[in-house]
Amino acid sequence: MQRLLLASLVAAAAAAAPRRVAVTGAGGQTGQLAFRRMLARRDEFDPIGIVRNAQRRDELVEKGVPADNVRVADVTDAQAILEALEGCEALLIGSSAKVATLEFDTGVIDPATGRPKLGFPKGQPYEVDWLGQRNQIDAAKKCGCTHVVICSSMGGTNPDHMLNGLGRDDGDPATKGNILQWKRKAEQYLIESGLTYTIIHPGGLVDKPGGCRELVVGVDDVMVDGEGTNTIPRDDVAETMVQALRHEAFRNRSFDLRSKLEGDGDPTSDFARLLAPLGGRDCDYSLGKIPDD
Template identity: 25%
Template sequence: MKVLVAGANGTTGRLLIQYLKEDGHEAYGMVRKEEQKTKIEGLGGIPVLADLTKDVGHTVKGMDAVIFAAGSGSSTGSDQTTAVDRDGAINLVKATENLGIKKFVMLSAISADDPSQGSGPMEHYLKMKLEADEYLQGTELDYTIVRPGGLTNEEGTSKIKVGKKVDRDSIPRADVAKTMIAALEEPNAYHKTFEMVSGDTQIEDALKSL
């Protein structure tokens, strides 16, 4: 399967490229800067140069699936959060639809369905995530929206807890990446939006239980 990863230079994005390659997929990593290409190649991926806030049609051409794992980052202002986390995500969804690609996996955030749980910049971030999620939910794509708890860089366990709502907790980025990849080929995960944290259920079993 040819899979495009938007946000491939981020911590979770790099894990996605690595695991996709290990699972036998062709991993294409979208990056904004020329100098970021070598990092994607080093992970076994194929770099694609693009800016989410501009035309991204060329990045999805020929793909079988698209994963959105981009984020504006904690050091940017609200304008960048809007531009990347909402508008950039919607821009990529539209390009995916236009080219007839069916599978789209979105990396969202826990509590995105209730932005008031955040304060200041976090509330705005959750609101932008929610609006992007809602746009995707309104399409005919076979979407999966993953809303993880606090992301850590600990070693993954491949055991998670999923649900429409789960208690706020943490989860290794590795397990989030593996869950997103597993969702590509698990029909029960299609047209589903769920929160996830570390738990006791194997990823594949957790997706089948949604």
């Protein structure tokens, strides 16, 4: 009898313990916002921010983030990411290849556009958005994470989207550029993994305060005229990633996310009902192109 009582007390304590949730890209923008939103809710979350290298970790710690909550792992290193996820029950993926001007110092100009040439000097989408996300999904499964949330992007239904052209001429065309296609491949991999998933396709990200706008959901890049802009604050995406862990309605869903302008509509607060307008519809992965590996 006493043993039973002790077991139920232990179970109750475990149930009330803050959830250990990892977030990659924690030194970047949206990932860091999601990390900070969880750090601000310590009764509910004990987040682990995963950053690419020691420099990024030091930057966060210098800004007051507890060192115990930061782990270093390059997402293209399968073993490192496996070790970084140890003990975590859920994963928010905020890592991504980053577009930048190539050879900034030498001011290389793209003859086709007359502008500084853009590319992915710190890792191509094939490496970061496909192999790096696959590593994270595999590691999540091995570690017993039960829910993976991806911050991806709108535009995935259009193989000729302008973003897919960035970095394409930077070597072997089979593995260069095509960021939205490699993201989509990782999304499908997650869906097929058997893990609980939430895939968010934000519109253009803007650095405006979160919590001030009405959010608009959709699927397959379809935007109804007059229903919001094609942009959304990073902070609102970050909050939606965190809320996805809280509400049943986000389990095994893939959707587009945009916002109305501030003052147009009521700021979204009831996240349990955010996806209600979709009536159960999800993004259709037969649209767009998913490349072979």
